[in-house]
Amino acid sequence: MHPDPALWTTLWPKLHGASAHFPIALALVAAVCEAAAFLLGEGSRRDGLRAAGFYAIAFAALGTVPAVASGLVMTKGETLGHDLLFWHHVFVWPSFAAIVGLAVWRVLTGEKMSRRAQARYLLALLVTAGLISAAGYWGGEMIVNG
């Protein structure tokens, strides 16, 4: 099978660009909401933020699927690569796994997380937000600096 080269230059990078920003943004939103909720006292504001954090991480996890799939098709199945692509992947793979894992954790525990579990979850989420930002940075570098 000979894939049409034009598809690789135009369609897949566009799809990757379009889809990759959703999980990045949603993971960051989740981190901000959960952090704010953690700092707030009990009340409806906190509940609202926790709920927002819940949906943000859940949709971030769903959003990783098209982002990862379009990225893999665009690079013809490259899982590491060199230079910028390598650094992109160094951050992409842990954050991909972390976002999916955190979403499952959060969805399964719902509102029943103990304060300690919330602290652990928040810590992991903040690290993940850092990782996915780094992945996005290196992805952006590939467009800007070749």
Place this chain on the structure above:
Amino acid sequence: MKRPPSSALAPALALAAALTALGGAWVLACGVKALAGGAAQAVPSSAVSEADRVARGQRFYTQSCAHCHGETGDGQGEDGGADLRGLAASNARIANAITRGIKGEMPTFRKRYDPQEVSALVAYVRTFTAAAAP
């Protein structure tokens, strides 16, 4: 979600989901590789070392150049580059453009690619000449 066992199991299930996701990505990568790489295997063995150089150059090109110059070298990349098909420029001039870049137009790749890698890129860019006809 009201069942306590599910929250006790949650971290383990979360880990399993994370690993499954990575595994899924890896399987997809292998699948895509098999589909996309199949064509590259069918090269006569007499041309192996040149073919290797070109294949290597193609990898670098896809990664660093295609988004400007287009996958087929037609200059139709997203970020706007020149048409590289049937270049009249010498190999040395192409290599020079790659290592030094073009001010305000194209970044330098001196730090990214050593001379061998640049020559692989040149070899690959040269293939656009022959392949220009649709």
